Amino acid sequence: MSFGHGFLRNPDLFPARPAGEPWGDRELVLDLPGGPYGFSGLSADQEEAALARFGDLRLDSEPAVATTVFRAAAEDFLEIDTRGWEYALDFDSGPSSVRLAGLDLTGRLDWRPALRGALWTPAGSALVPEDRFPGIFENFCRVLVAYRLHELGGAVVHGAAVVDGGEALLFAGPSGAGKSTVARMALERGMTVLSDDLNALLPGPVLCGLPFTGDLDKADSRARYPLRALLRLEKDTDDRLRPLGRAETAACLLACSPFVNADPDRHAALLSTYLGLMEGVPAYALRFSLAGGMWGILPEA
């Protein structure tokens, strides 16, 4: 299926540039990794909804990445029966732009040369209730942060990040690998969990959680910890570590990198990023049981 056909009535009419009618005159700057990120064109209700989710990250400063929120007509979007539906955004990327389409959202990222975002949504109109906006906003932010970190030499990684002795252990793996299980086990041991879902891996390499929805409460995205080790999760009945080579390490992280790893214009650069970031950082395949024996075999500071 070509780009946008799963969500839009007329994908050929996708906005060719970041322009349109803003929802309102409200502006918001958020302190997310790679930012600050500015959002303008918000209505008062949209600002309130965004603040309800990300209010603790609000900043009073100039943004490094600016996004404008525009009105879209509800009629532009297909009506989708979401029962039993697995939601995935649709992407179309190029060297200087990325287009995305989803449930009641279209968006663009443009490099001219600095990264700018544009989000069109009907959320708040008579046909699309305002309470859809937080999810739409967060979905857009996930993509925006992933691409922003990529251009800064970092990445967004699916994983559970646990703090031990002032350093971070990153437990990575696909859905069902045990990230949330590890995070819960860590909490039960009194350890700090940065996130059980999405993390920002930044040059250093340092790790910080991203405040996007996981099974746990919102992550603290301002605290940064040096990365001690990567653990690729494999559920088992006992607990064992096996060192990973550079290829397996990079492949693990690449597989756990949302959005950018499927971008034909950027995945090769992402692989290079990981090879560089993980130079000198130990990585292991971790087979772990629910008995908790893994905590005794993890690499120490």
Added chain:
Amino acid sequence: MNEDTVLKPAPDVRFRIVDGEAVVVRQRSSEVLVMSEVAARILTLADGVRPIGAWVETLAAEYEVDRATLEQDVLRFAAELAAEGILE
């Protein structure tokens, strides 16, 4: 699949050799695979021009293996990669 078959990576497959292993990305599914040194070498030989028989000749010069066994292994591996949609 035989010695005259010509294969190349599928359009959505990209790979890079890292420390002798191949990191293979299937863009359509965002799947990432790691393949052995020999598999990595075969991927580089699958250029859409040289037939499998030429791969065997090249590998026979690089590895000290029985020629008949090598041919069987390469044909089997090429068939597996084609079945997985990595080569076409």
